[in-house]
Amino acid sequence: MTVVIAFLANILVALAKTVAAVITSSASMVAEAAHSWADAGNEVFLLIADRRGARTKDARHPLGYGRSAFVWSLIAAFGIFTAGSIVSIMHGVQELSDTGPVESPAVAYTVLGIAFVLEGASFTQAMVKSRRLAKERGSSTWDYVLETSDTTLRAVFFEDMAALIGLGIAAGAIALHQITGVAAWDAVGSILVGILLGVVAIILIGRNIAFLVGSNASPSLRDRVGRALLSSEQIQRVTYLHIEYVGPNRLFIVAEVDLTGDAREHDVARSLRAIEQQIEQHPVVETVVLSLSVDDEASLDFGTPS
Template sequence: MLVAVAKTVAAVFTSSASMVAEAAHSWADAGNEVFLLIADRRGARPKDERHPLGFGRRSFVWALIAAFGIFTAGAIVSIMHGVQELREDEAVESPLVAYIVLAISFVLEGISFVQAFRRSRRLARERLSSTWDFVLRTSDTTLRAVFFEDGAALIGLLIAGSSIALHQLTGVAAWDAVGSILVGVLLAVVAIVLIARNMAFLVGTTISAKERRQIGEALLRMPQIERLTYLHVEYVGPNRLFVVAEVDLAGDESEHRVAWRLREVERTIEKHEAVEKVVLSLSVRDEASLAFDA
């Protein structure tokens, strides 16, 4: 919010369309952070009888609202203001003020982006994935939003600074307006990516083939499970899984004993921090076993 205030003051002093776009960008980011904070808190509520799969999907809803905020408050405002300024021939005043604010903002946004990048890279390595693929596919809506928003913020600052510099060098005021439009387009692309990913998780996207194989192999390593004939896993919140499987338990015991053992296996699996709910049923003997070849 302090960065947004600084950019707004700079926009007033300089009459720069690019600074107006950057101010709109920062105000959209500030509002977005509020929505993400709500997403984290609402999604972390423990499950109850009416919500057996927990409240994790609320995180995706609030993150979706935040992404729409970036599109409307950031992208549309920046593009519309840039188009309007194309018709004007107003010079940028006191460009030094703009450069100072942009430089300070770049340092602050850079620190935040480096933190998000390091965390993403570490988690990607743990999952034997590239950083980019992990950020796109992760169910952690907050991490993805911060990564994309801070990355876009750094690019937007460079665009704004370059536009003002080109305006100074050429004397053509249109460069400043073009900068505003480019910042708006950048925000629109980021918003569309975030909207698409959150919508995918809301409608019940399944895990990747690699993650499915890892979970299948982990289940088969359990001494109680002899075979696995069906497996469905989907995200019901950030880093929270709903697992449905058909298994063949080791041994040949009575129906009552098998039902009790199934419940014990479910409870064992649900102790994993990433598992919200597990539903197991028995496999039919003539059903083919699942294979999890790399």
């Protein structure tokens, strides 16, 4: 739903900015129009990411299709960089020597104001969701958005935040053009919007690459999983624990555990499988693999719940 709201908002805003760019001949408005069209196109990739990543695992993909969400989100991030950042910077550089005035600035301000309301509504929705999830995990909103495996939520959050900042830059550039009579300010606004988009794109690209190459879970999540394992009456201690994201909010867990008692090998195998099946009932767990610990291996410490 977050992506759908962002997509509809970006389509409306892109249309309005394009009309305003034609009427005003403003470089900053052209940059903002390119920004919104790039965002709208990227939402399509994010919708594909959600759909592809939600497919259930099968024989060919025993860990599911979750990583495809990171692939499509990575493509969307490259879209921001190419269609948004590079286009805006190049157009701004080309317009630096232009001495023509911004025509009908009232049109530009009106469109920017409407765009701010629409983008603000989309950002508020993403912010509320991010803040709620961050609170549930005992994290700050900013840290949660940066670290979360929910790649579409992070993309929408950063795109909308960049959109609001970009609108402020564009309005300021047009105002400085009017006040000083120096047309270069409008071109500088376009360049600054492009740099802003480049920074956002690099952040999103980096986070998606991290998850694609195998990003480990945070220490807090590792501790929660470890304590959950130890809460089982059948597990006495944990000596090895590996947690990896295989999709947005999808975990692959490998652990070595020491079971209570001294059951026969056949019974131990059944116990391990029963524990695995129990853990896999959790909505964020894709697959669990448990094996037995060696006697002389040290137990892991997962702290105490805060």
